[in-house]
Amino acid sequence: MLGLFNSKAAWQHSYTLRAHYPWAASPLIASAPMRLISTTPLAIAVSRAGGLGFLGGGTDLSNFSLLLNEATATLQSFPIPNTPPGILPIGVGFICWGADLSTAISVIELAPLKPAAVWIFAPREPKDLIAWTEGVRKASNGKTKIWIQIGTVAMALDVAKSCRPDVLVIQGSDAGGHGLAQSSSIITLLPECADTLTTEGFEDIPLIATGGIVDGRGVAAALTLGASGVCMGTRFLASPEAVISDGYRNAVVEAKDGGVTTARTTVYDQLRGTVGWPETYNGRGVLNESFRDHERGMSEVENKKLYENAMKLGDQGWGENGRMTTYAGTGVGLIHKVMPAGEIVKEVLWDFRKSLLKTEGEL
Amino acid sequence: MLGLFNSKAAWQHSYTLRAHYPWAASPLIASAPMRLISTTPLAIAVSRAGGLGFLGGGTDLSNFSLLLNEATATLQSFPIPNTPPGILPIGVGFICWGADLSTAISVIELAPLKPAAVWIFAPREPKDLIAWTEGVRKASNGKTKIWIQIGTVAMALDVAKSCRPDVLVIQGSDAGGHGLAQSSSIITLLPECADTLTTEGFEDIPLIATGGIVDGRGVAAALTLGASGVCMGTRFLASPEAVISDGYRNAVVEAKDGGVTTARTTVYDQLRGTVGWPETYNGRGVLNESFRDHERGMSEVENKKLYENAMKLGDQGWGENGRMTTYAGTGVGLIHKVMPAGEIVKEVLWDFRKSLLKTEGEL
Numbered sequence: 001m002l003g004l005f006n007s008k009a010a011w012q013h014s015y016t017l018r019a020h021y022p023w024a025a026s027p028l029i030a031s032a033p034m035r036l037i038s039t040t041p042l043a044i045a046v047s048r049a050g051g052l053g054f055l056g057g058g059t060d061l062s063n064f065s066l067l068l069n070e071a072t073a074t075l076q077s078f079p080i081p082n083t084p085p086g087i088l089p090i091g092v093g094f095i096c097w098g099a100d101l102s103t104a105i106s107v108i109e110l111a112p113l114k115p116a117a118v119w120i121f122a123p124r125e126p127k128d129l130i131a132w133t134e135g136v137r138k139a140s141n142g143k144t145k146i147w148i149q150i151g152t153v154a155m156a157l158d159v160a161k162s163c164r165p166d167v168l169v170i171q172g173s174d175a176g177g178h179g180l181a182q183s184s185s186i187i188t189l190l191p192e193c194a195d196t197l198t199t200e201g202f203e204d205i206p207l208i209a210t211g212g213i214v215d216g217r218g219v220a221a222a223l224t225l226g227a228s229g230v231c232m233g234t235r236f237l238a239s240p241e242a243v244i245s246d247g248y249r250n251a252v253v254e255a256k257d258g259g260v261t262t263a264r265t266t267v268y269d270q271l272r273g274t275v276g277w278p279e280t281y282n283g284r285g286v287l288n289e290s291f292r293d294h295e296r297g298m299s300e301v302e303n304k305k306l307y308e309n310a311m312k313l314g315d316q317g318w319g320e321n322g323r324m325t326t327y328a329g330t331g332v333g334l335i336h337k338v339m340p341a342g343e344i345v346k347e348v349l350w351d352f353r354k355s356l357l358k359t360e361g362e363l
Numbered sequence: 364m365l366g367l368f369n370s371k372a373a374w375q376h377s378y379t380l381r382a383h384y385p386w387a388a389s390p391l392i393a394s395a396p397m398r399l400i401s402t403t404p405l406a407i408a409v410s411r412a413g414g415l416g417f418l419g420g421g422t423d424l425s426n427f428s429l430l431l432n433e434a435t436a437t438l439q440s441f442p443i444p445n446t447p448p449g450i451l452p453i454g455v456g457f458i459c460w461g462a463d464l465s466t467a468i469s470v471i472e473l474a475p476l477k478p479a480a481v482w483i484f485a486p487r488e489p490k491d492l493i494a495w496t497e498g499v500r501k502a503s504n505g506k507t508k509i510w511i512q513i514g515t516v517a518m519a520l521d522v523a524k525s526c527r528p529d530v531l532v533i534q535g536s537d538a539g540g541h542g543l544a545q546s547s548s549i550i551t552l553l554p555e556c557a558d559t560l561t562t563e564g565f566e567d568i569p570l571i572a573t574g575g576i577v578d579g580r581g582v583a584a585a586l587t588l589g590a591s592g593v594c595m596g597t598r599f600l601a602s603p604e605a606v607i608s609d610g611y612r613n614a615v616v617e618a619k620d621g622g623v624t625t626a627r628t629t630v631y632d633q634l635r636g637t638v639g640w641p642e643t644y645n646g647r648g649v650l651n652e653s654f655r656d657h658e659r660g661m662s663e664v665e666n667k668k669l670y671e672n673a674m675k676l677g678d679q680g681w682g683e684n685g686r687m688t689t690y691a692g693t694g695v696g697l698i699h700k701v702m703p704a705g706e707i708v709k710e711v712l713w714d715f716r717k718s719l720l721k722t723e724g725e726l
Contacts, residue, residue, distance in 0.1 A: 010722075151622070152622055172550065173548060174550050183623070184548075184575065184621050184622030184694075185537050185548030185550055185693070186550060187548055187550060187576070187584065188537055188697060189693075191697055192620065196619075211550070214551065214554075217589065218550060220722070221584035223722045224580050224583035224718050224719065224722045256555070258547050259515055260546070263545060329551070330547030330550075331547075331555075333551070334555050356587065358587075359373075359587045360719060
């Protein structure tokens with residue numbers, strides 16, 4: 001119950017986020033660093049609309065420098081008001097088990113404008129997060145804030161102690177794409193993290209909630225549960241800026257009842273030949289023929305062959321009867337149309353306020 | 364996004380609940396009908412404190428009449444103010460696949476005071492819910508309200524159409540005890556149900572959220588997501604009125620990080636010899652040696668034997684190194700002490716208001 005009485009902490013978290021990302025509205029709306037999907041148009045559109053967009057640095061950093069330069073050029077030509085000096089008003093996320101730290105460090109060192117934040121998740125060993133935290137802080141002369149994603153209370157505390165991140169991203173079980181195979185949703189994970197961190201003296205770390213947040217209602221819920229901002233991934237898949245095929249995008253918009261039409265599985269990584277994720281992780285995606293054949297006992301070899309054939313079908317390869325990987329969260333059923341990323345940010349902020357006012361009618 | 368603009372529906376839902384349960388505060392706080400655990404002391408304490416307590420009717424209705432008579436006698440001696448005439452200000456829940464409808468009907472028919480609500484869940488076939496709904500309404504002359512629990516959007520709509528229940532209980536994946544093996548949390552399930560029901564013309568049915576709600580923050584979150592009230596199960600296990608051993612109760616209070624220390628599994632039903640649950644259901648409980656041995660490949664026969672031995676240990680049979688069934692939700696880590704059920708209701712209502720006011724600081 002600590003968090004409830006800790007309105008000082010809540011105010012402090014908001015203040016911290018507003019100080020660090022002064023171009024952004026409050027509560028902070030971030031877009032997830034989705035590998036290959038979150039490139040400069042998406043990240044910049046989100047920041048420009050008053051959020052904080054993250055580039056998906058992924059595991060292969062061979063074009064990270066290019067990506068950052070492209071963003072820098074665009075933002076120097078068309079700056080976002082209230083951007084602090086020396087800062088690029090976007091973030092970049094790295095999949096820690098696979099990304100090369102020395103490459104990340106050297107690119108950030110050389111960057112004329114430092115990314116506002118670096119988001120690190122899925123380390124092979126928890127201690128890898130320390131090297132990343134220290135390396136990025138040094139390379140950016142302390143300008144780049146460190147966001148670390150966790151999925152358990154124990155990890156939240158462990159990371160708070162070892163890294164003192166600027167933000168903890170609390171990911172719940174509804175999240176699309178990769179996350180812990182076993183986890184609770186943010187309904188319980190978030191308040192328990194908030195309470196534990198407060199008890200242990202880490203109440204100064206703002207919490208960003210992610211996993212199942214798709215509109216203003218989810219934002220309001222996340223804030224009552226102890227977050228000061230949110231991150232959305234799936235919602236931004238339904239934007240023209242997300243670098244995905246129309247087939248993937250349509251599959252996200254058409255899916256309903258995400259609790260049954262999506263599931264956490266390792267099947268899609270197997271079929272795509274993606275290796276390297278630590279054992280405790282898997283990916284949530286919209287279920288289709290690939291998954292159903294796997295459940296029916298089809299061999300991986302045969303399923304892979306069918307997957308490769310489906311890749312040639314283009315947009316037809318997606319959808320309920322398709323086979324392609326459609327990573328997305330349980331919130332798919334709340335997404336009904338494609339909207340520019342900037343409009344999504346504005347709509348969510350607006351609807352957050354309405355949601356809160358409507359709920360106050362209960363008081 | 365429909366729900367957000369539908370503040371008329373939100374007001375209507377609150378009004379409906381206040382009209383149907385006029386002794387209760389708003390938002391409505393219900394206690395779950397936990398089989399063998401939720402008996403008259405728990406149900407009455409919750410209602411007396413301004414909530415709506417449910418008796419756990421379970422599957423074996425041989426003592427249902429006794430249970431109802433006991434509650435009636437207590438409530439006639441010590442009435443709860445604002446109880447409508449002819450009504451018993453508590454509910455009763457039935458596990459539909461196992462409970463005998465004709466017994467339920469005849470007991471309710473004969474009851475001088477009708478239960479305020481009957482909660483039905485886990486039918487063997489969806490159509491069984493129709494017989495239950497019609498049977499209970501007839502037996503109670505329309506006095507007893509029908510609550511039907513669902514775990515998917517499709518089921519919510521199907522039940523709304525076929526039964527027109529007075530309340531839909533929306534259960535998410537964080538819930539303890541039995542629920543759908545595959546489901547999203549209320550973060551997405553609740554708003555999608557709210558939107559779908561509104562689109563299809565069922566916006567008049569109030570929604571009660573359950574699964575991971577443990578304190579005022581969860582209540583506030585549930586309301587922003589579209590519920591007009593909540594039901595808590597796990598939270599009430601940590602009350603002296605819950606009919607469980609101290610070992611079970613302590614295990615609930617001591618457990619932390621429910622996303623990793625609890626999981627959905629069929630193991631405990633196997634070990635207890637509980638059969639009959641439809642395939643789509645399993646039970647969430649605190650993990651212990653029984654589960655770990657199962658995961659390590661121990662045979663069911665051997666695990667059962669060890670379970671039976673553990674039953675003789677009394678309170679020692681529970682806890683992290685124990686073997687006994689400890690059904691509980693992911694919110695276990697938010698429960699730190701045992702409190703009388705009535706105090707839980709009051710605390711949660713109080714903290715709900717504080718939580719909402721604190722979040723408004725964001726506006």
